Amino acid sequence: MNERTAPLGDQQGLWQAVLAAAAGRCQCRGTCGKNHDKDGGRCPAVHGGYGHRHGTGPIRLLAAPADPTSLLLPAHQAAALPKRALAAWCPACLDATTRAVRKARQVAAPPAEPDALF
Structure with missing residues (x-):
């Protein structure tokens, strides 16, 4: 894949539009x-x-939800987002942001109640 060759699943040019x-x-x-x-x-x-x-190879940007909280959407919902809801992400920033959102969601979730035995 050269600098402007789209990923295989980009039949409608969505990735290219986000990258542009x-x-x-x-x-x-x-x-x-x-x-x-x-x-x-x-x-x-x-x-x-x-x-x-050194040795990381060329960077390949990804089209993913622009809103960090939307990064945890199931794949079929993320794929249905419109172009205006997407942003270009490098793999390092996308991974770090996704981890931060997961961690924040875990911290905000109420602790699980233990099952009462009696």
Whole structure:
């Protein structure tokens, strides 16, 4: 897959539209836990570019829900989101944001009541 070749499941050009709207750059603004201050508050990862670690290979941006709380939607619901509800994410920011949302949801959930035996 070269710099602008769409993923196999992108028959309607949704991924390409999301990538074009993002100008080929990850749209994370710190929800991953990094502040991205050195880069104007936005992740510096560019589609087709290389990560800051040696040997990471080219970065492939993903189209995923822009709202971090929507990252936990089931796959069939996330796939049905309109283009305006999607953003371009680098894998590192997407994974970190998803972990943060899961952790926040677990902390906010009330503790499970133990079953009463008597």
